[in-house]
Amino acid sequence: MSLKFGTSGLRGLSVDLNGPAAALYATAFARYLIAAGHARKGDVILVARDFRPSSTAISSIIIGALIRAGFEVRNCGTVPTPALALYALHVRSAALMVTGSHIPADRNGIKFYTPDGEIRKEDEEAISREADALRKDGNLLDETPADAFDIESDVRALFVERNATLLGPNALSKLKIGVYEHSTVARDIFTHVLKHYGAEVVLLGRSDIFVPVDTEAVSFETVTALRAWASEHQLDAIISADGDGDRPLVSDELGNPIRGDLLGLITAEFLGASVAVTPVTSNSGLERRGTVKFIRTRVGSPFVISGMEAERGTDVIIGFEANGGTLTVDPSTVNGTALAPLPTRDSLLPILAALQLRASREQPFSAIVRSFSLPVASSNRLENFSSESSLALMTKLRSGQEALTEFLLPIGIPVEVSDIDGLRVTLSDGSIIHLRPSGNAPEMRCYVEADTEEKCRALLQRGLELLDAWRLSLY
Template sequence: MSLKFGTSGLRGLSVDLDGPAAAIYATAFARYLLSSGQAKAGDTVMIGRDFRPSSPSIAAICAGALKRAGFSVADCGTVPTPALALYAGKRQSAALMVTGSHIPADRNGIKFYRPNGEIAKVDEEAIAAAAAPLLADQTSFDVTPDEAEDGMATATAEFLARNTALLEVGALAGLRVGVYQHSTVARDLFVDVLNHYGAQVVALGRSDTFIPVDTEAVSPATIDSLKRWAAEHSLDAIVSADGDGDRPLVADEAGLPLRGDLLGLIAARFLDATVAVTPVTSNSGLERHLPILRTRVGSPYVIAGMEQAVSEGQKTVVGFEANGGTLLATDAVVNGTTLTALPTRDSFLPALAVLALSKKQAQTLSALAAGFGLPVAVADRIENFPTDTSAALMAHLRSTRENLADFLTGIGRPADVSDIDGLRVTLHDDSVIHFRPSGNAPEMRCYVEAKDEASAHALLAEGLTRIREFGLSKTESKG
């Protein structure tokens, strides 16, 4: 079984999760809540899901397991993860979201929420420990699905109310904004929110088939579609999100996606953040605009960093990742109203913040992005790259400086190396190349920064080539 906790929740193949494993992990979660005193028998657990084919079945199996463990269950249906988190958090209820986020449809996962918010690494370890003896004998485990009370309408309404209070009425009037709907659970809410603010909305690319959209490494095919739609409909922007609606995708007037960490920076400034917490993979130029605390990749690490900042007395603490998902650790006053803390990734806040800034400053999104003067940063991944090969590559690069230098021959000479999460190498010309195995799927990621667009894409291509060559050499050695 390939299930494991990654950068955000439990992930693995759908065929492994859709069955006893779903019931086992839901049971382990229930037992952890009860044994730790975070919930009691009879309390309600909220369940949401994305549009993947396997998600309804997994959600029903989880509902059955939670009921057998003594909980009531509310079915919030196909809602964005931040909407589920907001709804559950206001009621101090635990929750779980059945989603694989941005990864392919043959994979799925579960995100877990305590009554006081998203689980931390220590919670993951406790849930995994509770699941281990149950996984050892799955054959006799009860996987009977069950139905739950309907909570979808209220969860959606509360999230809509939150996002329609962020800006002034008519704040986006005059903007033509496309919504790339594909199969994200955020697709209808985006249309409703943008219409509320007076934008002229054009719905694009709605799909009944699940389409994985990685907002951190947007595929060339998706970019081609965004460019075509931007020109065809004379759009000022296009917005979208990943499968569960917690990572934003915002493209400019030419259909070119803006970096997620730039969206996070704009959201942090929109909220007058006193500090922003973000992983090491985010752009190195952020520190020129805002006090920054760096962490490992993954929302649990960002949340831990935000908790640290709050404990140190920071007034307004925002977190974001290179994928654009933005978290709010503290209440913030916006548009004369209090925006309550929501310490889980949200795609709506950063998307609305950047559109509002563009309208306020009467700038195109491309001009707005250029004005921040961040180094050019691009990223991509090699899919279906075996995890053991990724581990072997990282071990090889970490073993000696000579190995790293040899691997980068023809690319550049290492000047500095950070090992917070993967290997982030600053070269002698101040460009950056970062190698990191995905925590969610068998993928190897490469992030780069350079002085201009051409140099960045050339560096990324070289990095991906070296990764592929290493993988090929391992395959040949096994043969």
């Protein structure tokens, strides 16, 4: 079975999750909530989903399993993950989000929330133990689907209310903004909030077929479409998100995507944060900005949350990932309005922070991006790169300096290595290449930094070629 916990929740093939496995993990989560004192039988638990084809059936199985486990279930429909998480915190309920996030439609997953927020790695281990115990008793794996009372409108309304006071009245009235709708559950909320702030909105690319959009490694096809739309409609920016709406995508006026780690930095400054927690994959130039103290972690929102909690006591602390999703663990004040903490990835906060910055300056987005003077960075992934291949490669490269130097010889000479998550290697010319197995799918990710666009593109291409050659050498 392909199912396993990755950087954010349970992931695997849709055919593996859509059936007894959905009931298994829902029941395991229910048992964990009760055993850990997070909930009691009879409590309300929330379930939402994204638009991928398998999500409706999986969520119905989960609802049935939770009802049989003794909970009152509420169906939150198709809403962004941060909207579900916000509502769950508001009503002090546990929640499950059926989503594969940015990965293809043949895969899916579940994100789990206790009444205190997104689960941690130790929670994942406890849920896995409950699931292992349940596998021994097939009678408990009833996959009969069920429905529950629908509260989707309430969940949407609370999320809109949260974001409708972050900026001043008509703050975006001078901007013409495209919304790349595709199949993200955030699309209608994005449009509503932008119009609330007076923006002229152009709707783009709505799809009834699920489109996997990875905001950390934006595909060539997506960039081509963004550039065409930006030119055709003379847009100031285009915004979008991944499938479950917790990773933002913002492009400049030319349709070029803005890096998620820069969106995180913009959000940190927007909130007046004194500390930001971000994974090692985020741009190495963030620290040089000097406005925020940075703490680096492994990749994955649970690690970012743990890092944020360790820094509590600071006036304002923010977390963000290289995909742009931002997290907060303490209340803050924005434009005189209290902003409740949301300790899970949010896409709308960084989008609004970036658009506010654009609206406040008489400059196009591309010039604003250049003004931050971050190293040129890019990333991409090789799909269908098995976990066995990834493990073999990482084992080889960690076996000693000689093995690493030999592998990277066509690219450059390694002079410094970080082993926090994957291998992040600084080369003799100052450029960086970071090789890391994905925690969500059978993919190998490659992140690079260089001092020019040309060098960055060449380094990324060469890094992907080396990875592909390694994969082929195993067969």
